[in-house]
Amino acid sequence: MKLLTFVRENNYQFGVVTEKGVLDVESAFMHAPTPNGESVPMTVHEVIDGGEAAVSRLAQFVTQALELVDNDCSYLIDEAKLKLGPCVTHPNKIICVGLNYRKHAEETNASIPQYPILFNKFNNTLTGHGEDIPLPRVSKKVDYEAELVIVIGKTAKYVTKEDALNHVFGYCNVNDLSARDLQLRTQQWLLGKSCDKFSPLGPYLVTADEIGNPNELDIKCTVNGEVRQYSNTSDMIFQCDEIVSYISQHMTLVPGDIILTGTPEGVVLGYPEEEQVYLKDGDIVTIEIEKLGKLTNRLVKENELA
Structure with a gap:
């Protein structure tokens, strides 16, 4: 399933x-409660x-709700009309891995x-x-980084490599x-990574069963339509x-x-210093990972945001 907020x-x-569109779960439940x-x-x-049981209940409910759809359905929405939030809204931890692609x-x-x-x-x-993402007033060198996100689905402590992916709920772009x-x-590195809105997440959280091997996914970043990063998650040092x-552990x-x-590879920091052109007001950045959709945001001067 593809989930969104x-x-x-x-x-x-x-x-x-x-x-047929985005199913508004709360509205659908009001119009088509479970029997x-x-x-x-x-x-x-x-x-x-809720894990597998919750996913199963949700899938059954979606199927039932779609069967009741009519021409005046209020709980199916055109995605283009929605303002999306981060696809995971309140993570307990946000952990990042640095320098994890060989190139x-x-x-x-x-x-x-x-x-x-x-x-x-x-x-x-x-x-x-x-x-829109504000360019911090205190920085002149904001860079993009296309990344795959792992979303944990089961409590994991001292899990083996062989069992690790059984603890993953799904994946998304960031x-x-x-x-x-x-x-x-x-x-x-924390200061340069933790400015406001520096982790746009989405558009979808896709369940692991739809992804297959997460280390065989094309990954791309474009800035104003120009491809800056194009690789595959198979280049990860640590899978x-x-x-x-x-x-x-x-x-x-x-x-x-x-x-x-x-x-x-392909970030601005990786260019020779004389060729480095960092993100500026009005730049539009799109992150696209195979099977996970496209995540697009515009960078704006901080003082232009309300």
């Missing part, structure tokens, strides 16, 4: 993408927390890491597809925006199962945690 009257609402009164997940986190490490003249390089971001960085001048000011297992992963798995 949209905004109605400043509140997040939960939707499921179908061939036996079973509960239906009403938020993306209720689905994630990206090479372009930045960095050594291939022996262990995953981990850092974190915070919920203030989350936003959705289509939202643009791990990075203010390079702030990031490289000290040895700690998704290794990442989940490694992190779980050191901290407990819980449902709804998200892991940003690193970016391929």
